[in-house]
Amino acid sequence: MNMEKKYNARFGLFFESARDCILIFNKDGVIIDINSNGQMQFGYSREEIIDKNILKFTLPKEVKYFFEQVAKLFTTGQVLFESIFCTKNGLQLPVEINARLINVGDGEAIFAIYRDITLRKEILNMCTFADVQIRSNSKNLKDGFILMDKEGKILNCNDEYLKLSGYSKDKIINMSFLDLTIKGSKAERIENFQNIIKEGHGLFESFHKTKDDKIWPVSVNANFCNIDGGRMCTFVVDLSEMQQVLTEIEQSQEIMIKIIDHSPIAMGIGHLDGNIIYVNNEMCKMLGYTKEELAKLNVKDITHSGDHGMTEENLKTLKNMPKIKTGAKRYVTKDGKIVWVHGTGTTFKDSSGKIFQVAQMIEIKDL
Secondary structure, eight states: OHHHHHHHHHHHHHHHHOSSEEEEEETTOBEEEEOHHHHHHHOOOHHHHTTSBGGGGBOGGGHHHHHHHHHHHHHHSEEEEEEEEEOTTSOEEEEEEEEEEEEOSSSEEEEEEEEEOHHHHHHHTOOSHHHHHHHHTOTTOOSEEEEEETTOBEEEEOHHHHHHHOOOHHHHTTOBGGGTBOSSOHHHHHHHHHHHHHHSEEEEEEEEEOTTOOEEEEEEEEEEEOSTTOEEEEEEEEOHHHHHHHHHHHHHHHHHHHHHHTOSSEEEEEOTTSBEEEEOHHHHHHHOOOHHHHTTSBGGGGBOGGGHHHHHHHHHHHTTOSEEEEEEEEEEOTTSOEEEEEEEEEEEEOTTSOEEEEEEEEEOOOO
16 A cells, blocks of 8 residues: 555645645535645635535536536546636635546545636736736736737747746747647647637647647636737646646556455455445455445445444444454355455545545455
8 A cells, every 4th residue: 555655645745735726526516625725715714615515615607507517527537617716705716627537436526626817817808918918927827828919929928938838038939829839730729729719718728848849738728809909818827747646646546456456365445334345356256246236235234244243343443543453254145155254454545535444354264
């Protein structure tokens, strides 16, 4: 489990050091976790927001659209959209939400980054080129910013984008957006640019290229504004760390499952209430069930009735101790036979901090 702990620690560092609010909620919208910046940004303590439904904090007129985006998320695995979050002090905060599906041990949950885009909205309401230049270089703007004409020629960008891209101001001015973007063919990128001009707005993920040809993932919020005959105001968010951390978490979970699957002894993962999540082939052989059948059961369902008290005591003990030995215990196979086993229980935390148990069992064949 050391590798799992390593990746969970990395996730925790990313979770708490992120400049934006990060929320994790289940498929029903119940909030599982929120980071420190989210608590500061929205004014709620962790206790006030955990176990509440995300819709409680969403502006009512945005709820239908929010539902549509979540439905899309379960089809595509990722969505990027704008909404309005209601803070504790009554403010209606415009946010950009970048949401992804993640595995939290007992199924899929939604990992969502909520970025405050109040300053973006202010910039888009500016009436002159000079005003946009001044506001886009504000230290309060966490995004990279690129200002282009309607042909895609770069007129200005802020220091944040220069830092991310590696270009100097004099080098990047008068370059084309085609020099910075790589996703899709040249014709496709030009068509996308023209569609944004026609629609007035575009919100999507893409890839940009730095001065030294390094590729980096970004989210792009592009707006065609009526400034000086038409200007494209583009906000760019670097997604590199988020994608790397979530990839590592997913890989660590896959590794853990492979370790369990290839174990020569019976192993399973479950909740501390006894509900079974996953078992390996050896467990199936020993008890005569399929993996799918066991995943619908509680450990009491496969435990001899005479040992239910021991099972309850073991689960209670695991809440306070990382590892216990359960001693000899009776299980009941699918066809009703009694199997005696020696067991060991350990616990681990997933990326959201939720605790799970891992059971290892060896059949006693000389009784």
